[in-house]
Amino acid sequence: MTQEQLILQERPNGLPDENTFQFKKAEIGKPSEEELLLKTLYVSVDPYMRGRMSDGPSYAAPFEVGEPLKGAAVSQVVESNSSNFEKGDLVTGTLDFQEYNVVKNDKVRKVTTKGMSPSSALSVLGMPALTAYFGMMHIGEPKKGETVVVSGAAGAVGQIAGQLAKKEGARVVGIVGSEKKAAYITETLGLDAAVEYKKGNVSEQLKETCPDGIDVYYENVGGEISDAVWPLLNVFARVPVCGAISAYNLEEGEKDIGLRVQQFLIKSRVKMQGLLVGDFADHYDEAYQALEEAVSNGELKFEETIQEGFHSIPDAFLGLFSGDNIGKQLVKVADAE
C-alpha cells in the first residue's frame, strides 16, 4: 500500500515557493511491538515551520532535505500493537507530513474531544492555545484595568491571547490585517478595539485606541508594527515575544532592521521575554485545565480555517505569511472512521 508524503525538496531562500515542496509516493509502514499505525486526519501548519526549513541554528532541528516535513497532527489509530491504545483512538503528536505514520506508542497522546472536533487538539486545546496561555499568563500577567495589545490578534495564538487578557479584566486592543479580522476580534471575540495595520499609521491608530499607554504587548509579528508599539509602553510593561512572522522570510544575508528597543526598555523598565511552549511543559496540566474550562464556559471562542486535502498543505502554509487565515490554519487530510 502506498501513500503520499510531503517532502522538503530544497531549502527556501526567502519566501518558500513551488521548488520548496515535493509530493512523493512511499510505502505505508507496518507497526512492530509497542508501535501504532496512524492515519492522518488533520495537520497543523505553523509559522515556526519556516525556521526549520532553513539550516541555521534554531530552537528546533532543521528539516532534512529529501525527508518529510513534520508538524503537529491529529491522527486515528488504524492498528495498535500497544496495550495503551485501541484501534479508532484519536491521538496527537508531532508527526511526519504523510497520510500514514508508524510510531512508538510514547510519541503520541490520546485526544479527548469533549464534544468538539478532533481538530481542536491543534487549536484551542493545542500548541497555539498553550503558547497564548503561557505568554499571556506567565509573562504578560495582565491586570484588571491595564491595556493589553496583541499583534496577529486574529491568528491561531493571538485569538486566544487576547481573550485570556479580557478574562483578567484588561482592556484589549488587537492589531490585524483586514476589516474582516477587525470585525472578528471585536464582534466575535469581544476585544475592545482593533488596529488595522494595512490602513497605515499604526502609531496614530495605537495612540487613539490606547490613550493610557500599553501595559502588555503580546508580540506575534515583529517589524514596523512593533516599532510603533515601543514608544507607547508604560512603566513596568511586559512583552512576551512569541513570534516575529514579518521576519521569517528574509533572504540570505538580509537583516531585520528597525527601531532598537533599548531606550524604551530603560525609560519604562520593560521586561521583554521570548517564549517557546515546550519550556513550560511542567505547567501543561494547569493550562489545559484553564483552557478547557474557559471553552466550556463559553469564555473562550475560536476559529479554525480548514483547507481540504493533503495536497493543499503548501498552499495553507504559504497563506500564513499573506495573512489569509482567521484563527488556526489547518489542513484536513481524511475523515475519522
Added chain:
Amino acid sequence: MTQEQLILQERPNGLPDENTFQFKKAEIGKPSEEELLLKTLYVSVDPYMRGRMSDGPSYAAPFEVGEPLKGAAVSQVVESNSSNFEKGDLVTGTLDFQEYNVVKNDKVRKVTTKGMSPSSALSVLGMPALTAYFGMMHIGEPKKGETVVVSGAAGAVGQIAGQLAKKEGARVVGIVGSEKKAAYITETLGLDAAVEYKKGNVSEQLKETCPDGIDVYYENVGGEISDAVWPLLNVFARVPVCGAISAYNLEEGEKDIGLRVQQFLIKSRVKMQGLLVGDFADHYDEAYQALEEAVSNGELKFEETIQEGFHSIPDAFLGLFSGDNIGKQLVKVADAE
C-alpha cells in the same frame, strides 16, 4: 555671599555644546528650621542626565531651562538646624549643581566613608554600584561557569557589574573602547578577556572571546556593539538593560535604527529587562552590605576619574560620551573642612 551655579541655558539638540550650559552667580541661601546648609565637595556626572536635558517623557523629570542642573553629590554640612546632622557631617543626595545647597534634612543621608574617600559614596558605594548590583544580581543572575559580557566595562557601572559576575564564578568578557581600558579590566579588575570595539568586527571578537556563547549581557551602550551580541545569546540568556549611551545624543527626529531583537529573543528565549536603580529601593540595604563587604575583602576594585573645579563639570559630562573616563567620572568642587 554669592556662589556659582551651573544652569541649563538651552535644551541641546544632539550632543550638548557650549550653548547648553551657563555659569551664573547666585546668593547662598540661609537654612530655616530642620534645614541644612551644605557645601558641595564632589558632584557626579552621569549619562542619564542627558535625558533630563530634553523635555521628552523620561523616567526623571526634565531639567528646567534657566534652572540649575541636578545630580548626585557629596556635600559637607556647614550649618545645621536639624538634630540629625552636625556641622562637618558628610552627606549625599540629589542636589542642585551649585557650590552650596540649602535642603530639608530628609533630602540627604549621611555618608560613612569607612576609610575611603567621600567620593566613594558616588562610585563604589553609590548609585552606579547599586545599579550594577541590581542589574547583575537581580536580573542577570550569573551562574558559575556561565559566560557574561559587559559593555562599557571600564565605566562607572560596568567596572562593578563585571566584578560581581566574576565573584559568582562566571567567565566575564568586557567590551571597551581603548587598549588602556582593556588593560584595566583584565589586569586590574581580573576579567577574563576584553573586546576593543574601536578595533572593528565586534562580532568576530565576541565569537573568539565567547566560544560557548553568551549567557548574560549587561547592556550599557546600545547601538552596533549590542547588535553584534544578540546572535550569540544562549538559550535562557538574560539581558539587564541599564543604559544605551550610544543613543543618548540623537538629534530631533533621528531614530535609533539597527537590528531588531525579536528573533533572537524567541530563538533563545531570552529575557531582556530595563532597570532603574530607584525601582530596587527596598533592596538597598542588601546591596550596600554586599558592596561594602566586597570592597573591604578586596574583591571589588574600582577607579574614579576626577576633574577639579566647579567649572569643569560640562567638560567632565561631555567626556562621558567620548569615553574619556575610566571608572566613575566625578568633579571635585571643594575640599572637606
